[in-house]
Structures are given as structure tokens and as C-alpha cells.
Amino acid sequence: MQVELTQSPSFELVKNHWSQLCANTPGHAFLNECWIAPWFEVVSQHHNPILITVKNSDSIVGLAIAHILTVKRRGIFKRKILFFNEVPETPNDMVIEYNGILAAQSDYPAVWNATLAALKNELVWDEIKINKIDPTQTPFIKAAANENALLFFSEREDTSPIALLAKDSKWEDVEKLNISSNRRRQVRKATQLYEQMYGQLNVHTVTDLNDVESFWNEMANLHTAHWNDKGDSGAFANPVWTKFNRTMISQWLALGQIQLTKYIVGDTVIGYLFNLVIKDRAYNIQCGFLYEDDNRLKPGFVCHHACMKLCHQLGIQEYYYLAGGEDYKVSLSSKIDILDWLCLRKSNAPFLLEDTLVEIVRKLRLLLKK
Template sequence: MPGQRAGERRRRLADVGVSPKDRVVDAAIEVGEAPDLPRPAQPLGAPSLHQRQGSKGLSLFLERMDDHRVAGAEAMGGEIAVPISRREIIRAFLRQRTDHLQRGGKAVVNADRHQGLDKCGVPSSSATPEFALRAIVTPITDPQGLRDAWLTLETNAEPSFFTSWHWIEALLVAAGRTAFVLKVMDDNRIVGLCVLYVHSAARRRWFTPRDTLSVNETGDPVCDAIYIEHNGILHDRRYGAAVVRAALACLSGPEARSVLPRFDEIRLGGVPEIYRMIAAEIPWLAREIARKPTFGVDLAALRQSGEELMAQFGRNTRHQIRRSIRAYERHGPLGFNAAPDLETALFYFEQMIGLHTARWTERGQSGAFATTFARTFHTALIRGGITNGSVELVECRAGDTVIGYLYNFVYRGTVYFYQSGFEYSRDRNLKPGLVTHYLCMERHLSRGNDYYDFMAGEQRYKTNLAARGKDLIWLRLRRPLWQYRFADAASRAMGIARALCDRWQR
């Protein structure tokens, strides 16, 4: 009976010292990511939630919040984590149901381990009420001190390669101009770090901010063509979303204005979904500029299952790879070699640039390495990463015939495919990209790496070789001035008008 269930729930809450009037979410537990902790009987965000309307669906949502909270509190000895108000819970429920409707009414569960959200759409965090975080912004005057602090924080964080010191150091070297660092502190301990640049556009436009603040990017479109992904604020895993919230509150508040040059826009490129949710909490105009899916192959699961890599592809993809391998083997045995030293790595890099640029020139574009900044940045990155194995340049050959080159990053068990250059033939049966990626995945499968990340973008070869993962988003936050409000409203109106025109034409 409903009354009996409610009474049982109140007794369970009282047993762990939680008042039923204060509904809280145990953000220290991510459902499905903490096997040593008890889970609720029915996972949060289950499809049945979306099929119920009005107050009944919300009541079920709140009940499951309590079940999830009690399970976590019992496992943690009755300790309570980040209190979430009833209003925030209702907002999470509405966001979840809105996302469900936008997906056509289908329940979509994203189990990617990097998502940073629990399955009910509430930001995951391991912060507790006694965390009094403060954020400060200072110019970078001591690069060695920043390096030590960054590497120390990495040991307690779960960074991607793009928020590791490998990438950040190369960015600072290549940019060669004034940069700032944002530190999130818990007392005297650093629990969050990111690099900031303020960029001023050459021309001032009335409805577009001239001065922008970028996180882990320069803000200059020419320089940022190096294209960061899996971006964000490096943070201690025990603090989670609390660090992001403190950082964005600082950047949008008066603290940052006293140190940074004037800016009217904050840019967050290639960040996870949690940033959009937290950005909606601050009084700036937040807008999602772009959203791109990522693709990857779970090598750890494949290794555990004992299945062959080739069996994971579709029939047509398997046929193309095998046919290409047979054709290439007529030129000699296939060879797949990773650069063993810096000299070889730089040679492979130059050869890859030649093939990459030639391919893009045929399409009327310059490619990813056309600027001096890009060459400087990647040279610094290779010099710093080839010795410790975080940067990988590989060559694929068939006898004396070059098939192609891959430029990868290898960090904490994940292989990030960054860029490539292939020798294309007039023979359309030859697929150098599929063959090279297949051999590279086989190599890392045997070397014990966990994940092969094709990163953002929905190109056909990614959909053929990999499974879809989480989405990355590109955000902008503008100061709430009237001209920017007008520009946002006009842009949304134009988008609605285009959608209506498209629908009418169909």
C-alpha cells in the first residue's frame, strides 16, 4: 500500500538520522559506478519514470531519491552528502522528462564512465556540507610552481589527456602571452585548477562581445584550431561538481573582475553535460553553441569477453578491412611501427602533415597544421610526451609502401586518436584508414589499454568502427546585458523560424 511504503521510507530515513522534510541526494555515489555500495531496487531514471505524467511521476521521482539517499547513507555510516533542495530536485525531474521528450520518448541511458552525472540527471559530486570552497584567479608568474601543483592534483583527479599537464604545458609554451590560473581551494588545499586566457577580437560588434575569457584555450580562433576535447576544470575526484560550481561562480562574479581584463563572455569548449547544468545556475546568459557525439571502443570489455576485435564490426566493415589487407599484402608484409625516439617521431609527424595537408588541399581547405601556432604547439607536445609514452606516432606500411600515419595520445589506459595522414590510392577497394585503425586497436588491445577513443565527430569511419559514447558540448556564457539578451532572443527566433520553414517545406 502507498501509506505503508511512505511509512517504511520515513522509518528508514529516521534510522540514518535524515529528516524526511529534507530530501537529499547522496552525490557521493554514482549509480552503477560504486559496486561496493548498495543500490536502490530500481535504478534512477528508469524508463517507467518518463511514462508517468504530472504529480504522480514527480512523487515516484522523489521516492526514488529517498531510496537512493538512504542506501548511500547506510553505507557511509549515516553521513549526509550535498543537500539538494526540493526545488532543485523538481528542476532535475523536469530536465530529465524534457530530455526524454526531445529524444522522442525513448529512455536513453548513457553509461559512459566519464559522464560525471548520475542517471537521474543530478550533478554527481563527493562534496560534503563542511566543504567551504573558494576560488581565486592570479596571473601565472611561477610556471614551475604551477607545474608542481598541477601534477599533485592529477594524482587525486580523473583527468583526460587534454586537462593533464602534458597538454597544458604545450599550450603555455606555444601561446607565449599572459595567462591566468584559476585555483579552487578547500582551506589551503588546491582542489581545482584551470588555465585562463582573455582574447580581444580585432573588430567590435554591437551585439557580439569583443572580449572573451576561455578555459584551457587561448580564445583566438586561429590558435584554438588545435581543438581541445574532453575539456574542463581539473578537480579532485572527491569534490566533483562542487569545484565546477565554485569556479563558474568566481568567473561570473566580482572576484574575477578585479584581476582579469574586462570580458563579457566565457567560453567552455568540449566539456561534458554537467557544465551546461551548472552554467544554468549562474545569472549569465548560457547557450549551447554545439554538441557532438564521441565514439570509442571499450578494449577492456573486449579483452574480458575474449572475443576478437574484428567480430565487433559490421559485416560490410569486416569485408572492407579484410579485402584491403589482402590487397596491401601484395606489396609486402604489413608493418605497424610506433616511433621509438624523438627523431623518428618528428619524422613521422612531418610525413603525416604532408599526407594530411594534401588531402585537405584537394577539398579546398588548409588542414589542421597550417598555422605557425599549431606547428609550435604540437612540436612542444611531442618533445615532452614521446619519452614518457603519452604521445604516440605510428607508421603503417605494406612492404616499402606507406599506408598511413596516426598521431595518438595515450594517457591512463585511454588511447586518444587525434590526427592522421593516409596515402590514398585510385583503387577504391583500398581503405587505408580502416586498416590502420584496426591494426592500432589490435596493438593497444594486446598492450593492455582500456579504451580507444575516436573523440568527437560523427564521421562514417567512426560509426563503422566504434560505439557511440557521451556527447561533448561547446558553451558560451555572456554577461546579462540588454544587447546580448536581444541577440540571444533574435537568434532563437531565427532558429524557430527556420525549423518551421523546414517543416512546412516537407
């Protein structure tokens, strides 16, 4: 395996490389061309990206984008941190999940070994951070770190609930697989109450770019109102995040990679879902729901349940709620992925003082609580 590290690559080069590899290796949503291309165009290219290209002879077998940021931690320590496929120390980044290198799973051992060797020998950094890593890649990263004499740490974990839709099964069986009888009863009662109050539940899918503006604004209004009530500004307050997602929608809606659905009872819209669809997987990127005073009305449950049914009808196999252990995600799913936040170091020596001070502060806080 040969590794090329291209400083500040052009958008055309990145898009061309991803198009080649994604043709046979689509990967998870956040490593797919439909995410990476608009993300590079809107965010990445403004932060000195490094294109990592792994080749076997002349064929591209692995791709990632690295950024090396100087981060000041604890107000004292400056570190050069190499991040994969995100720039989380800036206010404009989007959190990604199922991170890693885009590659066929059979190539993970060789691709990761070659990549870490190149990063160790050719670039200057103190730590490598790979946040919310695709769990199928974690053991190969650990093995490659050991092979290249790098220290490996798993710093924390997130959970990612998934509904398994089993396209060859009846919808009733899919429901039973993912949703408890009690939760199914609650969703049915909520749906019936909506229909008694407003009218029949209908799902409308946006397929025309001319309709995206109103869909986006209405979803943003509901999302923002909900988060404002919680004392938060919500995702739509970030103009770069908004520009990135609007760019992605404009580029991929007509090609079927974007699923925009609106949930209407009578004349009242109770929810919006924005999903990214890669092969036979749907990923819920954003949502907005109409919350009312009556707790029996459960717009999140009703809308996601209806979307699961729609995805099952479309032949989609898995419905990803993405990271977070919220009740509605767990109770509408049958599988949980563990997403590790990984850290690699060349040596612990530069971190001894910082790590020691952090441990002292931690112990003092424990003593003060007693």
C-alpha cells in the same frame, strides 16, 4: 573550497600545479599535464592567462586556465568572452575536447560552484564559453550556474566516437563489439589487397626522438596532400599548432604518453597515427594516409583497425577518435559521447538587441527560401 585567480602565472607555477593534481587525477587528455604544459608554454602565456586554482584547505582539487578576449561579433557588437583552456578567437589555437576543470569527479559539484562564484564576483566578462565540455561535467556546471544565478545555455553538440577495447577480452570479441561484420569483412579484404600488391602489413612504433623529424614530415605530407585535394590547407599549415605538437612530443615521448605508429605494407607506408595516451585511454590527435585511386584500398580503416589491436595488446581500454561523425570513426566504435558547447551569462540584457537581430535575420532567410 577556496579559489585563487592568478593573473599571468609563470610556466613553472602552472606546470607545478598540474603535476601535483595529475598525480592522482589524470583527467582526459586535453586537461592533462602533458597537453596543458606545452600548450601554456607555446600558446596560452601570450594571451594574458588566468590560472584558476581551487583548494580544499591546502590541497589543490581543481585547475583550469581562463582567457578573457574582446570579441567583435556580427561586425557591431563587442563582447568580453571568458574561455576555458583555449583561445579560439585567435588563428593559432588548437581545438580541444573533453574541456572543463581538471578535478576528481567526486569534487565536481563543490569545485564548479566555487569557481563560478569566484569568476562572477572577481572578473569582468559578458559570457563564459566552455566548448566541447566533458559530458560528465555538464550537469554540475548547470547546477552551479543555477546556484550562482547565472544563465545556462547549451549552444550545440558534437559527437565523439570511442572504441571500447576491454583488455581482459579476446581481440576477436573486441572486434565484434566495435565493428559490424560487414565492416570487418571490408577491412580484411582491404588488408589482403594491400598485402597482395605490396607485401605484409607491419606496424612500426617510433620511440626514439631522433626518428620523430622524419615521421612528422612524412605524416604532414600525406595529411596536407589529402586536404589540399579537398581545397583546404590542413592542420600542418598552422606553424603554432605544429610547434605546440612538436613540443609535446619532445617532452612526453620518452615517458610513454605519446604513441607514434607507422603502417607499412612491404616497402610502402600507407599511414601514420599520432596518439596521446593517458592512463588507459588513447586519443587520436593527428593522422596522414596514402590514398590511392582504388576505392577498395581503405588506408584509414586498415590503420586505425591495426592501431586498435595494438592498443588492446598494450592494455589500453578506450580508443578515442574525437569529435566528428565521419563514417570511419562511427563504424570502428561502440560508444558515442555527446560534447556540449556551453555558454553562461550574468544577464541577457546586454544581448537583447543582438539576439533580436539574429532571430529577425534567421526568419527572413527562412521566408526567402519558401
